[in-house]
Amino acid sequence: MPKPRTVEARRIMGKKVVKGKVYHYEYYTLPMNIYVPKSMIEKFGSHYELSLDYERGYILIRPKKAEFKK
Numbered sequence: 282m283p284k285p286r287t288v289e290a291r292r293i294m295g296k297k298v299v300k301g302k303v304y305h306y307e308y309y310t311l312p313m314n315i316y317v318p319k320s321m322i323e324k325f326g327s328h329y330e331l332s333l334d335y336e337r338g339y340i341l342i343r344p345k346k347a348e349f350k351k
Contacts (some may be wrong), residue, residue: 285332286346290317292327311342 290309297304309317311331315337332341 283333285330285341285343288312288329288331290322292314292330313340315340315342317342 288311289307290311292307292309294305294307297306307319309319309322309327311317311329317329319343326346329344330345332343333339334341
């Protein structure tokens with residue numbers, strides 16, 4: 282199993298026009314376009330450890346800090 286690497290979540294902001302009305306949205310992704318829910322970013326922050334296990338086909342994502350944000 283390769284050494285885990287430290288990654289940072291990117292904040293993606295966008296807008297969409299539907300029937301003349303403009304909607305704004307935001308979401309967070311890690312490298313490899315892995316979606317991270319906003320609640321995880323609020324709870325653990327934006328730094329994570331990413332491990333890939335090619336033999337089993339697993340992607341393991343752990344928060345860099347074990348402490349919770351309040």
